[in-house]
Amino acid sequence: MSGDVRPGTGDEPATGAPAGANGTPAAPGPVLVLIGPPGSGKSKLGRVLAHALGLSVRDTDHDIERTAGKPVSDIFVDDGEPAFRALERQAVAAALAEHDGILALGGGAVMDPGTDAALAAYAARGGNVVFLDVTLAVAAPRVGMNQARPLLLGNPRQRWQALMDERRPTYERLATLRVESTERPAAETAGDVVAALGLEPVTEPADPKHLGDEHPDAEHLDDERPDRRVAAGAPGNGLGNGPANEQEDTQ
Numbered sequence: 515m516s517g518d519v520r521p522g523t524g525d526e527p528a529t530g531a532p533a534g535a536n537g538t539p540a541a542p543g544p545v546l547v548l549i550g551p552p553g554s555g556k557s558k559l560g561r562v563l564a565h566a567l568g569l570s571v572r573d574t575d576h577d578i579e580r581t582a583g584k585p586v587s588d589i590f591v592d593d594g595e596p597a598f599r600a601l602e603r604q605a606v607a608a609a610l611a612e613h614d615g616i617l618a619l620g621g622g623a624v625m626d627p628g629t630d631a632a633l634a635a636y637a638a639r640g641g642n643v644v645f646l647d648v649t650l651a652v653a654a655p656r657v658g659m660n661q662a663r664p665l666l667l668g669n670p671r672q673r674w675q676a677l678m679d680e681r682r683p684t685y686e687r688l689a690t691l692r693v694e695s696t697e698r699p700a701a702e703t704a705g706d707v708v709a710a711l712g713l714e715p716v717t718e719p720a721d722p723k724h725l726g727d728e729h730p731d732a733e734h735l736d737d738e739r740p741d742r743r744v745a746a747g748a749p750g751n752g753l754g755n756g757p758a759n760e761q762e763d764t765q
């Protein structure tokens with residue numbers, strides 16, 4: 515296990531509230547929310563966790579792209595970052611209110627004061643805010659020169675570190691659980707999250723439609739086709755493993 519639970523929450527039930535099916539908090543909202551910088555693996559872990567737990571996954575970047583009808587990178591170029599952040603604020607609020615599975619946020623979402631407050635309230639009512647912590651050395655090859663991350667264009671390593679330095683205090687303050695996203699396979703990191711929160715993996719593969727595959731832009735947004743993304747469950751934790759999990763993301 516690499517990670518820690520925020521002091522004061524470690525002795526409580528995984529969801530901090532009487533649990534429903536597979537850790538679903540009694541209070542409305544996602545089973546868990548993934549936060550962290552670009553390349554920490556929020557989008558990927560979201561899908562792996564959802565598949566392993568038999569839950570649906572929602573990624574606010576995908577919601578924003580669907581609303582805007584274009585990729586995040588185009589929103590930044592055509593409309594500017596403030597317009598993207600406004601869409602993101604709405605997308606996160608809607609997802610926190612509506613979604614009851616796994617929720618992956620964009621890396622900068624937590625810096626919006628309204629989103630910050632909404633996540634703090636979600637955690638206060640027993641929600642799980644999972645900070646995927648990662649070093650520049652691990653994140654840099656993952657994000658690379660990917661044009662889909664407009665904030666990293668120019669000098670990706672310098673930009674990434676500057677963003678992380680600015681955001682780390684917020685990630686740490688909001689997190690109820692911090693897990694290190696290292697060079698291990700994503701399924702192992704997901705296993706840490708599952709174990710720390712006391713969630714129950716399913717043994718049968720989840721229906722692909724629960725993995726975001728129905729998203730109209732899924733092919734563009736995410737070239738990991740869910741039905742071939744997660745291989746056979748790893749012994750003991752029901753999580754997929756291996757090369758099928760290591761394909762390239764765009765967000």
Ligand SMILES: Nc1ncnc2c1ncn2[C@@H]1O[C@H](COP(=O)(O)OP(=O)(O)O)[C@@H](O)[C@H]1O
Nearest residue numbers: 552553554555556557558656700761762763765
């Ligand atoms: N644990 C991991 N091991 C190897 N590659 C990973 C891991 N987690 C994510 N990746 C890869 O890194 C890239 C960025 O991951 P992604 O989930 O999009 O990060 P985020 O949503 O946090 O920006 C993707 O190509 C993804 O497949």
Ligand SMILES: O=C(O)C1=C[C@@H](OP(=O)(O)O)[C@@H](O)[C@H](O)C1
Nearest residue numbers: 551552553620621622663664765
């Ligand atoms: O860090 C950020 O401000 C951003 C991160 C991206 O999401 P990922 O963290 O999933 O890459 C995406 O929301 C947008 O490019 C802005």
Ligand SMILES: [Mg+2]
Nearest residue numbers: 556557620765
């Ligand atoms: Mg992402």
